[in-house]
Amino acid sequence: METYELNHPEEFNTFTHEESHPLFGRGYFIQQNDTYKMTKFINKQIQKHRVINDGPIHIVSTESAAGTIRYSIDRPRKVLAFSEFFSFGPLWKLDREEGQAYRNEWLFDNINMEFQDDYENEMRFANTLLEIEDIEEGVPIYIWVGNNTLEQIGVRFILQLLSGKANAVFLINSAVLYQKLINHHLPIYHTSQMTPDHIKLIFEQGKNSHPLSLEDREQYVREWKSLAQSKGVLRLWRNNEISSVSENHYDSLIIQIIKKIHREQVHKDFIRASKVIGEMLEQMMEEFVSDSFLEYRIRYLIYNGVLELKGVPKSMRHYSVKLR
Numbered sequence: 001m002e003t004y005e006l007n008h009p010e011e012f013n014t015f016t017h018e019e020s021h022p023l024f025g026r027g028y029f030i031q032q033n034d035t036y037k038m039t040k041f042i043n044k045q046i047q048k049h050r051v052i053n054d055g056p057i058h059i060v061s062t063e064s065a066a067g068t069i070r071y072s073i074d075r076p077r078k079v080l081a082f083s084e085f086f087s088f089g090p091l092w093k094l095d096r097e098e099g100q101a102y103r104n105e106w107l108f109d110n111i112n113m114e115f116q117d118d119y120e121n122e123m124r125f126a127n128t129l130l131e132i133e134d135i136e137e138g139v140p141i142y143i144w145v146g147n148n149t150l151e152q153i154g155v156r157f158i159l160q161l162l163s164g165k166a167n168a169v170f171l172i173n174s175a176v177l178y179q180k181l182i183n184h185h186l187p188i189y190h191t192s193q194m195t196p197d198h199i200k201l202i203f204e205q206g207k208n209s210h211p212l213s214l215e216d217r218e219q220y221v222r223e224w225k226s227l228a229q230s231k232g233v234l235r236l237w238r239n240n241e242i243s244s245v246s247e248n249h250y251d252s253l254i255i256q257i258i259k260k261i262h263r264e265q266v267h268k269d270f271i272r273a274s275k276v277i278g279e280m281l282e283q284m285m286e287e288f289v290s291d292s293f294l295e296y297r298i299r300y301l302i303y304n305g306v307l308e309l310k311g312v313p314k315s316m317r318h319y320s321v322k323l324r
Contacts, residue, residue: 057135060144061086061154065191069144072199080131083124086153088293092231095160099228100125106233111292112315132161140168142207146190147175148288149237156224156242159212163221172206174199181205190288236287250289250297253280255306258323270310270320273298277316291316 002022006012055076060066066081073079090106093099104122107113113121135141141162145155155171162169174191182198194202212220223242227235232244257279262268277294295316301307302321311319 056140056142058142058144059132059158060191061151061158062190062192065144065194068192068194068196068199072196073203080128082128082154082157083121084154085150085290085292086157087149087236087288088234088290090231090233091153091157091227091235093228094157095224095228102231110296112295112313113292129161132158135162135165135167137165137167140170140211141165142170142172142203144172144174144191146173146188146193147237147240148189149235149242150288151191152237152242153227153235156220156227159217159220160224160228163217168211169217170207170209170211172202172209174202177202177206234293248297248300250280250294251301253283254294254298254301255323258307258321262323268322270308270322272320273313273316276321 004015004020004022006015055078058066058069058073058077058079060069060079060081061084063081063083066079070079089111090099090103092102094103100122107121143155143158145151159169174194175187175189178188178194178198181201188194191199227242230244233247234245234249236243236245236249254276257276258271261271261276261279273295276298277291280294281289281291298307298316298321299313302309302313305324307321308324309319309321313319
């Protein structure tokens with residue numbers, strides 16, 4: 001890595017490293033917060049000189065689903081994704097910087113992001129917002145959605161971000177088309193569960209549908225605005241509607257699973273937190289709850305004296321619990 005020094009902020013817009021000489025014999029320590037601010041500024045400059053995409057835009061609520069779509073659908077196309085789990089954490093004013101800061105603070109205080117740097121999630125989120133802002137007029141937009149909380153909230157948030165654009169927007173419900181075209185006996189709830197062959201077939205059928213009407217788009221936006229008024233942190237997809245539930249909604253199930261494992265033990269002993277979460281997820285396939293949120297609730301039960309702790313709770317793999 002080479003370091004260059006600018007004498008005035010105005011030089012940034014015309015700076016080229018090929019015409020400049022790097023500094024030697026100096027090093028700098030930069031705080032993560034300052035690195036995040038610098039990167040955010042640089043990304044906005046890159047946005048001004050972007051290469052225009054000449055294919056349709058696909059937007060999806062998860063990185064895993066985005067990877068399959070990129071692999072499955074022929075170019076030219078561009079795939080945008082959020083790395084957020086919209087099912088948990090505050091949604092209050094999330095389409096504004098005020099709400100994004102509020103959500104980031106809650107996640108930082110409560111959720112173990114064991115495989116990410118502190119500001120990695122924020123940067124990905126900010127970059128996706130810039131990419132959506134950059135969508136050209138006239139480019140068709142395909143939003144992928146499954147029948148689960150995360151993607152159903154995601155589609156409402158995406159349509160809020162697109163509310164100022166006149167582009168034709170097509171909604172592809174991967175879960176509905178999977179049952180119709182591939183296997184009506186085996187329901188699948190998440191776009192990320194599809195294979196590349198499934199995605200390709202679903203898109204070939206879904207791309208010929210009618211775009212969302214203005215009335216439908218406005219209805220989704222109204223539903224988003226209702227969600228964005230609340231500071232609640234947990235939501236479920238029930239009876240084709242998004243329902244807010246109490247933050248402690250899964251606490252009784254955590255205790256129930258731990259009691260079950262204790263009964264299977266010869267002597268009541270500590271249980272790895274990852275094992276508790278794994279057994280919970282097996283019972284909750286339709287709800288697709290994040291293991292990060294469940295791990296947060298296990299720590300809450302520890303801090304409030306319901307569970308005993310063995311180890312250091314820096315991730316679900318590093319500590320064990322048992323009932324007091």
